[in-house]
Amino acid sequence: MMALVPKVAWAKWLCRTYRLRILERTNEGRLEAKANGIKFGRKQTVDRQKVLMPREQGLVATKIAKQLKIGHSTVYQVLTSVQKCRKIVLTNP
Numbered sequence: 001m002m003a004l005v006p007k008v009a010w011a012k013w014l015c016r017t018y019r020l021r022i023l024e025r026t027n028e029g030r031l032e033a034k035a036n037g038i039k040f041g042r043k044q045t046v047d048r049q050k051v052l053m054p055r056e057q058g059l060v061a062t063k064i065a066k067q068l069k070i071g072h073s074t075v076y077q078v079l080t081s082v083q084k085c086r087k088i089v090l091t092n093p
Contacts (some may be wrong), residue, residue: 046070051078 034040046068054064061079067070 046074046078048078048082051075053055078093 004045030040050068054067055061059067061075062072065075068075
């Protein structure tokens with residue numbers, strides 16, 4: 001039993017080291033892909049202008065969602081992302 005402990009500790013160290021190498025390589029690949037212009041994430045399915053135009057006319061988010069046949073949470077996501085963009089533009093002259 002005593003001889004098993006050093007082997008287990010060595011195996012844990014080897015697995016941890018190998019996992020760190022995998023993470024380093026994947027991060028390098030991700031950074032290289034971004035540098036080459038690859039975009040990550042899901043493509044947008046909702047046209048932002050279709051959400052923003054009724055909102056500027058005074059429609060509430062729930063009615064916009066019903067008109068466009070999308071979830072109200074999607075409408076709120078679009079509206080909050082636009083607000084964040086406006087804050088960034090206003091704070092950076």
